[in-house]
Amino acid sequence: MKPSGAGRPIPERSDTAEAEAAELRARLLRGISATDRRLRLRRALKALTWLAPAACLWLLATWLLGLGAGAAGPVAALWPSWAGGAVLLLLFLREAAALGRDLPAAARALDRAGDLHDAAATALEMQRRMGEPSGGRQGGNARRGAVWPLPWIALVLRRAVAGLDRTGPRRTVPRLVPRRALLSAGICLVLLLPVALPRSLVGEALAAAMSGDPAGDVPPGFDAAALLEDDPNRIPGVPELDVRLSDLPFVTLRVREPDAEDRARGREATDAAEGSLGDGAEAETLDATAEGGDAAANALTDETNPETGADLMRELDNRAGTGEEEKGAAPGTEGSAESADPGAEAGEGDGSGGQPTEDGEGSGAESGSAAALSDEPGSSDGDADGAAAGIGTGPQEEMVDPFGDLLVPALSLEQALETALLESIEEIERRPLTTTSATQFRAAEVSLRGTAAGVAVEASASGGEAPAARRPIAWRHRDSVRRYLEALQAAAEEDGE
Amino acid sequence: MNDTAQPRTADDLALQLTEFADRCSRLRGEIGKVIVGQENVVDGAIIGLLADGHVLLEGIPGLGKTRLVRTLAQALHLRFNRIQFTPDLMPADIVGTHVLREDETGRRRLVFERGPIFANLLLADEINRATPKTQSALLEAMQETTVTVGGETNPLDPPFFVLATQNPLEMEGTYPLPEAQLDRFLFKLRMTYPATGDLHTILDRTTSGHTPEAEALWTAEQVLAMRRAARLAPVARPVQEYAIRLGLATRPEGDRPAEAVRRYIRIGASPRGIQAMVLGAKVHALIRGRPNVSREDIRAVALPALRHRVLLNFEGEAERVDLDDLLQDLVDSVPEG
Numbered sequence: 001m002k003p004s005g006a007g008r009p010i011p012e013r014s015d016t017a018e019a020e021a022a023e024l025r026a027r028l029l030r031g032i033s034a035t036d037r038r039l040r041l042r043r044a045l046k047a048l049t050w051l052a053p054a055a056c057l058w059l060l061a062t063w064l065l066g067l068g069a070g071a072a073g074p075v076a077a078l079w080p081s082w083a084g085g086a087v088l089l090l091l092f093l094r095e096a097a098a099l100g101r102d103l104p105a106a107a108r109a110l111d112r113a114g115d116l117h118d119a120a121a122t123a124l125e126m127q128r129r130m131g132e133p134s135g136g137r138q139g140g141n142a143r144r145g146a147v148w149p150l151p152w153i154a155l156v157l158r159r160a161v162a163g164l165d166r167t168g169p170r171r172t173v174p175r176l177v178p179r180r181a182l183l184s185a186g187i188c189l190v191l192l193l194p195v196a197l198p199r200s201l202v203g204e205a206l207a208a209a210m211s212g213d214p215a216g217d218v219p220p221g222f223d224a225a226a227l228l229e230d231d232p233n234r235i236p237g238v239p240e241l242d243v244r245l246s247d248l249p250f251v252t253l254r255v256r257e258p259d260a261e262d263r264a265r266g267r268e269a270t271d272a273a274e275g276s277l278g279d280g281a282e283a284e285t286l287d288a289t290a291e292g293g294d295a296a297a298n299a300l301t302d303e304t305n306p307e308t309g310a311d312l313m314r315e316l317d318n319r320a321g322t323g324e325e326e327k328g329a330a331p332g333t334e335g336s337a338e339s340a341d342p343g344a345e346a347g348e349g350d351g352s353g354g355q356p357t358e359d360g361e362g363s364g365a366e367s368g369s370a371a372a373l374s375d376e377p378g379s380s381d382g383d384a385d386g387a388a389a390g391i392g393t394g395p396q397e398e399m400v401d402p403f404g405d406l407l408v409p410a411l412s413l414e415q416a417l418e419t420a421l422l423e424s425i426e427e428i429e430r431r432p433l434t435t436t437s438a439t440q441f442r443a444a445e446v447s448l449r450g451t452a453a454g455v456a457v458e459a460s461a462s463g464g465e466a467p468a469a470r471r472p473i474a475w476r477h478r479d480s481v482r483r484y485l486e487a488l489q490a491a492a493e494e495d496g497e
Numbered sequence: 498m499n500d501t502a503q504p505r506t507a508d509d510l511a512l513q514l515t516e517f518a519d520r521c522s523r524l525r526g527e528i529g530k531v532i533v534g535q536e537n538v539v540d541g542a543i544i545g546l547l548a549d550g551h552v553l554l555e556g557i558p559g560l561g562k563t564r565l566v567r568t569l570a571q572a573l574h575l576r577f578n579r580i581q582f583t584p585d586l587m588p589a590d591i592v593g594t595h596v597l598r599e600d601e602t603g604r605r606r607l608v609f610e611r612g613p614i615f616a617n618l619l620l621a622d623e624i625n626r627a628t629p630k631t632q633s634a635l636l637e638a639m640q641e642t643t644v645t646v647g648g649e650t651n652p653l654d655p656p657f658f659v660l661a662t663q664n665p666l667e668m669e670g671t672y673p674l675p676e677a678q679l680d681r682f683l684f685k686l687r688m689t690y691p692a693t694g695d696l697h698t699i700l701d702r703t704t705s706g707h708t709p710e711a712e713a714l715w716t717a718e719q720v721l722a723m724r725r726a727a728r729l730a731p732v733a734r735p736v737q738e739y740a741i742r743l744g745l746a747t748r749p750e751g752d753r754p755a756e757a758v759r760r761y762i763r764i765g766a767s768p769r770g771i772q773a774m775v776l777g778a779k780v781h782a783l784i785r786g787r788p789n790v791s792r793e794d795i796r797a798v799a800l801p802a803l804r805h806r807v808l809l810n811f812e813g814e815a816e817r818v819d820l821d822d823l824l825q826d827l828v829d830s831v832p833e834g
Contacts, residue, residue, distance in 0.1 A: 020507070104735060108834075117782075117791035122733035148731045154507035155514075155788045156731060 024157035025127040031164040036106035049184040056191035114167030123160030534695035548776040550683020551659040562662040575617035582627035588634035621661035685805035730779040744771035761813030773802040
């Protein structure tokens with residue numbers, strides 16, 4: 001294609017044409033700027049329709065997190081809120097940046113609305129080029145585009161301005177408020193409603209939701225965090241209890257190091273037992289030791305915390321001791337019966353040997369049981385300490401968990417399976433377990449290994465009755481449950497033989 | 498439109514543009530006396546003429562291709578020649594040849610005898626029935642508007658406008674035009690069967706005693722002036738970007754091509770194809786009385802400007818993909834920006 005007409009002289013500008021073009025440019029810019037403002041306003045309102053609900057959601061989340069953090073955690077627990085806030089801020093900045101002046105877009109909108117066939121866009125480019133030093137005609141910079149003669153520029157400007165006057169910003173952007181504005185406002189109201197409600201009302205519901213129990217079912221004074229703090233399993237080498245396993249108000253025992261006084265008392269108890277034997281008493285040495293320690297423990301717990309300590313020991317006696325009265329090797333009713341006779345003095349003396357824990361439960365039981373089995377090594381420091389406090393003899397390493405042999409019969413295999421909602425051990429891979437059953441089995445297993453006597457008390461004290469099912473637990477706890485059930489099965493088989 | 502006067506003011510220009518549109522309208526009316534229907538083809542031919550390009554008309558025999566070109570020639574006051582392309586046609590039959598001629602003194606010398614290509618309006622009838630060698634004889638004339646024979650270059654008189662007709666390639670005895678030759682055509686227009694109503698009119702006009710004739714309206718100078726005016730029509734940068742996007746969208750190796758393009762197209766539109774779109778859009782805008790080009794003008798000329806520059810690959814040919822449908826999908830899908 002040959003370029004015809006190329007190189008022909010272009011007519012010079014006249015003053016009149018220049019003035020007319022300048023006026024047209026000004027009018028064009030005013031019109032397009034007005035449209036641009038209206039477009040930006042509409043864009044901003046449109047952005048608000050999703051930014052406002054997002055901000056309200058963030059506000060609500062922050063408020064709820066604040067409630068939770070105030071009750072049970074540090075301020076650092078609010079980090080999701082800070083992160084969410086930062087994301088929200090970035091989105092806001094992005095929207096704000098998009099609200100910059102965009103005259104070509106406004107011209108395009110005018111062209112569409114007024115059916116101007118790109119006259120406004122062309123005129124806008126023309127007026128911009130006229131503002132350049134080359135005046136849009138000289139072609140000083142070839143990359144900037146073609147050279148347009150002034151009559152063409154003036155004509156395009158004139159038509160564009162006429163179309164712009166005919167159309168106008170209001171016709172171009174007839175509706176400022178987006179259609180979703182009402183919906184957005186409704187969502188904002190819903191999201192802000194909890195914040196506006198009385199704090200106590202929301203706080204109770206939140207506390208109930210966080211505990212996993214319906215409102216009102218949480219035992220008074222229950223504090224899961226405190227349980228975790230006092231978790232006796234936080235010992236190197238001892239598996240740590242899952243938070244969900246600690247989500248029950250079970251009894252926690254803490255065994256402390258025996259002091260000199262404990263040892264002295266333990267020594268007195270031993271002496272008393274030996275002395276009664278030396279005085280010609282009919283009781284056998286081993287029984288007397290057991291009786292003395294047991295009686296001492298009973299005496300202590302009765303004195304210190306008669307309700308919990310005595311009840312617990314009685315329950316343990318009923319379960320573990322009654323069946324072995326004839327053997328006389330285990331503490332229980334036999335021991336307590338004899339304590340009134342030759343071991344009475346020892347009971348007086350040993351009573352201070354067992355030290356109550358903070359809640360006063362079980363310390364007497366530990367010392368009493370340890371006295372009965374003092375010739376076996378203990379498996380952990382805590383247990384050994386407790387045993388040492390009870391009888392005051394032997395190295396700590398030789399002490400054992402006093403509940404070890406008491407817990408095994410706490411649940412029969414059938415009871416355990418029933419608690420876990422299982423028909424067989426193999427079914428453990430298919431059926432959901434509950435927090436409660438897992439807690440119980442886990443505690444029992446730990447107790448069997450002599451590592452967490454405190455936890456074991458709950459399992460034994462529950463009497464093998466399955467508490468109400470709660471949430472499903474993690475699969476990793478199934479190994480513990482399986483081990484426990486298998487241990488029960490092995491014990492049942494041994495008994496059968 | 499005054500042949501030589503340049504508009505000095507916007508009012509002058511507006512008058513000239515009005516006259517431009519009126520002339521085109523009258524020409525369409527004059528052609529319409531003879532050619533019934535086919536408005537798009539007539540418009541395409543006029544746009545091709547005023548955009549300083551050449552037009553390829555495709556259609557089965559009997560649709561009035563030749564008659565359309567003859568009518569256009571009648572309405573234009575231009576020197577018109579017709580070449581019927583046949584398989585035995587030689588290049589010299591088109592461009593001319595040196596012949597031995599005796600002067601008054603009896604001396605014999607070689608004189609260049611101009612071929613039929615030396616005309617303002619050339620009808621290359623059934624161009625694809627000639628061999629590629631003969632077809633290529635038109636290349637220089639169409640691109641450079643010169644003819645070189647025996648080392649001597651002869652310019653063609655402006656305006657030079659080639660209107661070629663071809664039968665669909667599936668027909669027997671046809672040679673496909675080389676890509677280089679195809680690219681020389683600004684537009685490729687497809688003639689379709691006339692509607693039933695139009696057929697009545699055609700029969701009435703052609704089977705009665707009176708055969709209508711077109712009246713000559715435009716002179717060569719007027720055509721040249723209108724060509725110059727058309728080139729001055731401003732195209733805003735966003736509109737130009739749209740044309741470029743449209744052209745690039747036809748390339749299978751482009752940035753994220755459409756699935757159909759990637760699958761069926763072998764060669765996309767060349768820069769000359771985008772030039773053709775913009776030039777055609779300028780004339781299209783002026784014909785409608787607008788001084789500036791819009792995206793609608795680009796869209797209106799996109800298919801004629803691209804359909805012969807975009808080539809199907811083997812898979813596209815095998816599956817008989819309709820290139821017009823594919824291009825129309827592209828035109829519809831490319832964002833206006």
